[in-house]
Amino acid sequence: MPSPAIGPIETSTPSNLADVEATTRKEVLLVAALREAEERCAMYKKRVITLQAQAVLNEVYCNKLWFQLAFKEEKLANPDAPGKLVEDGLPRLLSGDEFYERVVEFTQWQKEKELEKAA
CATH class of the missing domain: 1.20.5 (Single alpha-helices involved in coiled-coils or other helix-helix interfaces)
Structure with a gap:
């Protein structure tokens, strides 16, 4: 603009x-x-x-x-994009197992999307 x-x-x-x-x-x-x-x-x-x-x-x-x-x-x-990692905006223990798993899933999803775009 x-x-x-x-x-x-x-x-x-x-x-x-x-x-x-x-x-x-x-x-x-x-x-x-x-x-x-x-x-x-x-x-x-x-x-x-x-x-x-x-x-x-x-x-x-x-x-x-x-x-x-x-x-x-x-x-x-x-x-099909995953939502926010921290949905409610409250503080989280970033080293917790549940949060770590969500981060791993999100990064895998991002890599899959990059491969789809490259193909």
């Missing part, structure tokens, strides 16, 4: 409106318009940052779903 090229937002120093002395009515209107424009730009920058964060989170979520779907399709395509 291609991701858009997103670079950092370049920040500019806001104009110093306190230094501007509006003497005419036109200058007062222009300073007010400048303030509004700078506020709007600040709002747009915040919105862009929010959208970028949402895009990153969405990409992470889509990748997670993609891997889950690929695993499910692989499981459906290969139903």
Whole structure:
């Protein structure tokens, strides 16, 4: 999935409106318009940052779903594959006889599959 090229937002120093002395009515209107424009730009920058964060989170979520779907399709395509060695997620004594036998069976199954693919 291609991701858009997103670079950092370049920040500019806001104009110093306190230094501007509006003497005419036109200058007062222009300073007010400048303030509004700078506020709007600040709002747009915040919105862009929010959208970028949402895009990153969405990409992470889509990748997670993609891997889950690929695993499910692989499981459906290969139903005779043995399950997980540790199915319930609880800690195990990895040197126990039962677990060791399951590992041996799993490695034998893998070797058989490799031979089938080679043939």
